[in-house]
Amino acid sequence: MVASEISKIGKSFYMLSLTSQSFIKCLIHEGYKFFTGVPCSLLSGLIYELEGQKEARYIPAVREDAAVGLCTGAYLAGTMPVLLMQNSGLGYSLNAFTSLNLIYNIPILVIMSWRGKDGKDAPEHIIMGDIDKKLLQTARMEYSMLNKENCEEVLKKAKKKIYEEKLPYTLIVEKGLFDERH
Amino acid sequence: MKGTEAFQELLPLIKDDEPVVHANGFICRESFALKDREANFYMIGSMGLASSIGLGVSICKPEKKVIIIDGDGNVLMALGTLAMIAAEAPKNLIHVVIDNEVYESTGSQRSLSSKVQLEAIAKSSGYKNTIRVEKKDEIKAAFLKLKELPGPNFLLIKVKPCFEPSTGRVTHTPEEITKRFMQAIG
Numbered sequence: 001m002v003a004s005e006i007s008k009i010g011k012s013f014y015m016l017s018l019t020s021q022s023f024i025k026c027l028i029h030e031g032y033k034f035f036t037g038v039p040c041s042l043l044s045g046l047i048y049e050l051e052g053q054k055e056a057r058y059i060p061a062v063r064e065d066a067a068v069g070l071c072t073g074a075y076l077a078g079t080m081p082v083l084l085m086q087n088s089g090l091g092y093s094l095n096a097f098t099s100l101n102l103i104y105n106i107p108i109l110v111i112m113s114w115r116g117k118d119g120k121d122a123p124e125h126i127i128m129g130d131i132d133k134k135l136l137q138t139a140r141m142e143y144s145m146l147n148k149e150n151c152e153e154v155l156k157k158a159k160k161k162i163y164e165e166k167l168p169y170t171l172i173v174e175k176g177l178f179d180e181r182h
Numbered sequence: 183m184k185g186t187e188a189f190q191e192l193l194p195l196i197k198d199d200e201p202v203v204h205a206n207g208f209i210c211r212e213s214f215a216l217k218d219r220e221a222n223f224y225m226i227g228s229m230g231l232a233s234s235i236g237l238g239v240s241i242c243k244p245e246k247k248v249i250i251i252d253g254d255g256n257v258l259m260a261l262g263t264l265a266m267i268a269a270e271a272p273k274n275l276i277h278v279v280i281d282n283e284v285y286e287s288t289g290s291q292r293s294l295s296s297k298v299q300l301e302a303i304a305k306s307s308g309y310k311n312t313i314r315v316e317k318k319d320e321i322k323a324a325f326l327k328l329k330e331l332p333g334p335n336f337l338l339i340k341v342k343p344c345f346e347p348s349t350g351r352v353t354h355t356p357e358e359i360t361k362r363f364m365q366a367i368g
Contacts, residue, residue: 034242059241059270061234062262069231069263073203073238076223076364081238099227104356 018148020045020178027082028056030155032109034074035059036067037084042113045179046084064089068096071108080162082109087116087132087172088125097168098139107162110170112143117174136170143170146177183318184344185282186212191321192251192278192339193217195329201239201367202249205232205256207287208345209280213251214352220366224352224359230259233267233277240272240334243367247274247329254281254295261303268308273332277304278325281338286345304336312336 024046033056039047050058061067064085071081085093090112101108115121116129136143142161144154158169189212196202196219203223204210209232210224223239225232236250257264257279267275279300284290305312311331313324321339328335352359 059266062266065228065231066234066260066263066266069228069234069260070238070266072231073235073240074242075238076235076360077201077239077242077367078364079242096228096231100225100231103227104360106360 018151018177020049023151023178024049024053024056026151026155027109028053030159032080032082033057034071034079034081035084036061036070036081037111038062038064038067038086038089039084040086040113040115041180041182042086042115042173042175043084043111043178044181046111048181064093065096068093068101068108072096072100072104072106075106075108080107080109082111084111086113087128090132090135091128094135094139097141101168102139102141105166106168107166108168109158109162110143110168111146111173112170113173114175133172141168141170143172146171146173148177183316183339183341185280185286185341186216186344187318188280188321188339188341189213189216191318192325195322195325196249197247199366199368200247200249201236201243201363202251203232203236203239205229205250205252207253207255207285208282209251209253209256210352211287211349212345215349220362222359223363224354226352226356230256230263232256233260233263236275236277237263237267237270237272239367240275241270244272244274246367247276248272250275250277252277252279254279254283254300255285255293257300258294258298264304264307264309267334268304271308271310272334275334276325276328276337277309277334278337278339280341282341282343284343286343290343290345301336301338304338309334309336312338314338314340316340 116125161169240248
């Protein structure tokens with residue numbers, strides 16, 4: 001599929017309101033078909049949608065660093081990977097990013113949920129919720145906050161980072177952006 | 183048998199276009215020193231992830247036999263990945279572990295594998311076939327058998343530490359390793 005077609009398809013999906021379903025469809029049309037990660041309730045709608053897809057697959061990982069390894073293998077074998085995780089997983093995966101992806105030029109689209117926002121969450125999320133963006137900046141890993149309006153723009157930024165610089169790009173998801181399913 | 187001897191037996195059994203993912207430390211350095219190949223992925227950092235990287239390659243390249251050459255320290259660090267491999271069950275994956283019972287490249291501090299049977303953990307996780315070898319002349323038959331049988335398969339090779347700190351590090355840059363590995367496996 002040529003780039004112009006992809007962007008056309010992408011556009012028609014961006015026109016829809018952002019839901020778990022439309023976001024996953026959009027990612028698949030952008031060529032992301034290999035998904036792995038460790039669940040978070042804020043991402044539960046996305047993972048639910050992925051499990052029903054014929055064109056894409058979601059492989060459950062046991063830890064976030066193992067998910068980074070899995071994504072790395074997929075990329076090396078010619079498949080662009082997506083990693084879904086809670087921000088708590090950033091701690092587990094930071095060494096994988098710094099000693100693998102960032103030095104080998106191995107991209108991953110990371111979709112990371114923001115627990116602990118504004119210090120209002122369960123105690124275990126408060127510190128990471130405060131420092132996760134700073135950790136990404138310190139590791140010189142670029143990210144964007146995803147919201148209802150900027151999907152097209154941030155996916156374009158991600159694409160540039162991933163395809164041109166061959167580096168990971170993170171989209172941060174706040175509570176309430178996607179539906180939660182149990 | 184020494185670790186080097188295990189590599190000397192093993193490496194000639196691997197075809198040029200077969201992807202091999204190496205664990206960091208002794209594994210990378212020894213394999214690189216003996217026989218550098220374009221289809222070798224040398225993981226110089228990110229300890230514990232050779233197995234998950236190999237799993238990713240095997241899922242996305244089902245038509246190729248994918249080989250992980252791992253170490254006991256790496257496997258112990260990522261025991262959960264054995265469960266991921268068993269659950270995903272790629273038929274084309276062979277997980278070889280060179281088990282010297284120490285963290286050799288950092289000064290031979292002991293690991294837990296003198297007391298823990300890694301091949302039993304792999305078997306109970308759900309690997310299809312597991313073999314443990316302790317003698318050099320058992321490697322060829324075991325590896326070729328595991329290459330034939332549908333995987334995921336696990337080969338544990340018990341060795342004695344032998345690492346020479348003078349054995350060089352991998353001289354390719356990480357970026358070069360990525361590029362040539364991707365080109366070699368197509």
